[in-house]
Amino acid sequence: MSAISANTKKCECDGSGWVSVPGTNMVKQCACQNEAALKRRMERLVEQSGLMGSLREKTFDNYHPKTPKQKRARDEMTRDGSFFLIGLPGRGKTHLLAASVNAAMGQGVSAAFFSAPWLLQKIREDIMASEKLQILENCCEIEYLAIDDLGKEKPSDTVQEKLFMIFDRREILGLRTSVTSNYDPETLSRERLDGAIVSRLLGMCQVLFLDGDDYRGKRG
Ligand SMILES: [Zn+2]
Numbered sequence: 001m002s003a004i005s006a007n008t009k010k011c012e013c014d015g016s017g018w019v020s021v022p023g024t025n026m027v028k029q030c031a032c033q034n035e036a037a038l039k040r041r042m043e044r045l046v047e048q049s050g051l052m053g054s055l056r057e058k059t060f061d062n063y064h065p066k067t068p069k070q071k072r073a074r075d076e077m078t079r080d081g082s083f084f085l086i087g088l089p090g091r092g093k094t095h096l097l098a099a100s101v102n103a104a105m106g107q108g109v110s111a112a113f114f115s116a117p118w119l120l121q122k123i124r125e126d127i128m129a130s131e132k133l134q135i136l137e138n139c140c141e142i143e144y145l146a147i148d149d150l151g152k153e154k155p156s157d158t159v160q161e162k163l164f165m166i167f168d169r170r171e172i173l174g175l176r177t178s179v180t181s182n183y184d185p186e187t188l189s190r191e192r193l194d195g196a197i198v199s200r201l202l203g204m205c206q207v208l209f210l211d212g213d214d215y216r217g218k219r220g
Pocket residue numbers: 010011012013014015016017018030031032033
């Protein structure tokens with residue numbers, strides 16, 4: 001997995017993890033230990049993320065655009081930024097979103113990928129447990145947050161309030177945030193989510209439309 005590529009500094013210890021500093025009686029950690037720490041950090045990032053199975057293999061290179069808009073969306077997303085990807089099912093929104101998360105993790109950025117229904121369910125569970133809102137805190141802190149399929153369900157006002165807090169906080173902190181939706185912003189704010197959430201997203205994200213046919217071979 002590319003997200004767990006270790007550095008190539010070579011080991012100079014005898015397996016103890018320590019090497020002596022020449023000319024002193026001090027020791028320092030061997031390069032092999034940095035490598036192990038990096039590997040552990042990267043593994044934690046992958047675990048934090050909801051990127052499972054084939055989603056981990058999605059890259060910008062293995063996304064094959066079929067229309068100029070799809071190509072533009074891919075090219076734009078290779079630049080680090082926040083994106084609001086809109087398109088009907090089967091145009092590759094999830095692929096591009098997963099690719100952006102994989103790319104970020106490959107650069108050592110803490111990143112998480114959540115499907116919107118899963119995230120909303122976690123927020124509901126946190127609220128029900130009336131504990132500290134752990135998922136909310138994580139979503140506010142992670143360097144890159146990607147939410148797939150926003151608008152698939154219409155959450156309660158309480159849940160929407162938390163969702164707004166996440167986006168609001170991230171905008172203030174200047175943290176990268178990307179979402180995908182089957183709905184255009186107008187429909188999303190009219191039928192699925194509070195207008196304040198949508199307008200916050202429009203303020204922080206570059207909007208990209210994915211047109212074309214359904215890659216799964218189904219038509220509309
Ligand atoms: Zn070593």
